[in-house]
Amino acid sequence: MQENQLYSKVSVYLNSLASMEDSNYTNLFTGKKSNDIILRLDPSQVIDDDFLGARVSWINEVKTDTTHSRAFVLKIRKADKRRILRPYLQQIHTVFDELEQKKKRELKLYMNINGDQNQNRRWRFVPFTHPSTFETIAMESDLKNKLKSDLESFLKAKQYYHRLGRAWKRSYLLYGPSGTGKSSFIAAMANFLGYDVYDIDLSRVLGDSDLKLLLLQTTTKSVIVVEDLDRFLMGKSTAVSLSGVLNFMDGILNSCCAEERIMVFTVNSKDHIDPAILRPGRIDVHIHFPLCDFSAFRTLANSYLGVKNHKLFPQVEEIFQTGASLSPAEIGELMIANRNSPSRALKSVITALQTEGDCRGSVDVGRRLLDGGSRNSTEDSPDHSGIFSKENINAIKDIKKLYGLLKLRSSRKAPSFDLTPGQRDV
Ligand SMILES: Nc1ncnc2c1ncn2[C@@H]1O[C@H](COP(=O)(O)OP(=O)(O)OP(=O)(O)O)[C@@H](O)[C@H]1O
Ligand SMILES: [Mg+2]
Structure with a gap:
């Protein structure tokens, strides 16, 4: 049921051989750059290779039945087989590894x-x-x-x-x-x-x-x-x-x-x-x-608006300190929509933070269009939703401190660790 890794390696190896151009038929593909042309062995085609003075050939077999299963058939002279089979297969491994290292792996x-x-x-x-x-x-x-x-x-x-x-x-x-x-x-x-x-x-x-x-x-x-x-x-x-x-x-x-x-x-x-x-x-x-805090907001402002500092930052920071928050996606979208004017972008973030609840719905629609994600705001962590008074924030900080301690203790017992950015709040 698993893919035969050797098959993939042989395929990469054969496609790298210069003798590919001697094949009667090949498939042509564009490469990574638009003017690259890559040759790939066609079904039923034969390709020759030389190794330690021996000539070998490969046939690319593709079954025409419903399985469409694929195989490479290697032909070696009987007299050469003992001598070259293993080192030859080893060479395929080595060449494959070298090719993989050379090209930056294209991710899938x-x-x-x-x-x-x-x-x-x-x-x-x-x-x-x-x-x-x-x-x-x-x-x-x-x-x-x-x-x-x-x-x-x-x-x-x-x-x-x-x-x-x-x-x-x-x-x-x-x-x-x-x-x-x-x-x-x-x-x-x-x-x-x-x-x-x-x-x-x-x-x-x-x-x-x-x-x-x-x-x-x-x-x-x-x-x-x-x-x-x-x-x-x-x-x-x-x-x-x-x-x-x-x-x-x-x-x-x-x-x-x-x-x-x-x-x-x-x-x-x-x-x-x-x-x-x-x-x-x-x-x-x-x-x-977590939802966005002021430091995350600064990172977003820097990458979305190219703004490291701005006269409106203190005002934004103040609103964050009251406990207001939006998700980075929501803030990111306000910035994208106003990317030509950082001041307008920041003002719209301020307004959105001030009217957090009212404005969420409209921003939300945009986000869904963007990534097809599913939002379930009822599951937002209670620490981040709603607007808190200063006293409440202190109380929450105390709880978090305690929670941080508890977490530390329990994490000593358990080998898995919890990388929450909660310490920032303590
Ligand atoms: N912490 C962040 N830093 C930078 N960009 C962010 C961050 N969070 C969200 N974004 C931006 O908001 C958009 C949505 O983010 P993403 O899809 O990663 O969120 P998610 O947590 O996977 O949401 P969901 O739970 O709905 O799947 C992305 O376009 C991303 O660029
Ligand atoms: Mg997601």
């Missing part, structure tokens, strides 16, 4: 298609070109740096995971209200790691075993994403059961799958999530995405 975004059980290939892909990076995400810089180094140390930890008898994977839960950057963060992660993205739409999964099949067909160096997990588990809009999800997250199957994988789950709120899902091992890192 895989989506699961509606399938029936007879259909083996469940993923389709498009080039992944999301421009989001860690630099463009407005997030507390401490947290951002921690997350970057967490990812970097994961990349280096192959031996470590294996010594522990664990699959080399790491799971993240991104939680927070709509429009706070969860999806953008996933894209930034993929760009940072240079990993492909597998975006699992649970409504298209036929059941628990189908979910397993999808997992088996993912490849190494990938980010596997399940968005809005809470919505699916609560809404029953998927044929997948809770135990199907639990097995997917940490089951025995994970060890059979390609390694070097990141799993990311997003939810609007952790409140209604079964604790079994959140247990360490299933989720290693919890990341909170």
Whole structure:
């Protein structure tokens, strides 16, 4: 059921050979640049290669029956076979690795298609070109740096995971209200790691075993994403059961799958999530995405309006101090709409913050058009919604301090850690 990695490597190797041009028929494709032309071996074509003084040939076989299965047939003279077969295959590995290193990997975004059980290939892909990076995400810089180094140390930890008898994977839960950057963060992660993205739409999964099949067909160096997990588990809009999800997250199957994988789950709120899902091992890192505060606002103003400082900033800061807040998506859109005039943009943000509740609906529509996201503002964390008086803010700070302590204690027991930017508020 899994893709044969050697097949893909042979394909890349053959397509890199100069003798490709001697083939009677080839497919022509445009490359990354519009004037690039790439040759690819046509079905049933033969291509020759030389290795250690021996001549070998490859035939690209594509079955014409309903399976359309593909194979490369390698022909070597009997007299040469013993001598060259293994080193030749080894050379294919080496050349493939060199080619991969040379070109910047073109990332792919895989989506699961509606399938029936007879259909083996469940993923389709498009080039992944999301421009989001860690630099463009407005997030507390401490947290951002921690997350970057967490990812970097994961990349280096192959031996470590294996010594522990664990699959080399790491799971993240991104939680927070709509429009706070969860999806953008996933894209930034993929760009940072240079990993492909597998975006699992649970409504298209036929059941628990189908979910397993999808997992088996993912490849190494990938980010596997399940968005809005809470919505699916609560809404029953998927044929997948809770135990199907639990097995997917940490089951025995994970060890059979390609390694070097990141799993990311997003939810609007952790409140209604079964604790079994959140247990360490299933989720290693919890990341909170809060509504916008003044520091996030400054980052957005800098990237959206090119403004590092402005005479209206103190006024904006004051409103944030009263506890008013909008999501970064909402603020971002006001800035985009007024990008030709920073003053107008900032004034519109101020008005929106002042009339937070009234204005949300209208901004919300725009956001939905932008990313097709689903907003459920009733699940906004209570810390961020509503306008608080100064006294209330102090009381909330005290609670957060206490909460921070409690969290610290419980995180000592549990190996998973919670990277909420809450410390900022303490
Ligand atoms: N923290 C942020 N930094 C920079 N841009 C942000 C941030 N949060 C949101 N945005 C902008 O707002 C838009 C929506 O963000 P995104 O889709 O990542 O939110 P989300 O948390 O995934 O929302 P949902 O829960 O509705 O899926 C994006 O275009 C993104 O550029
Ligand atoms: Mg999203």
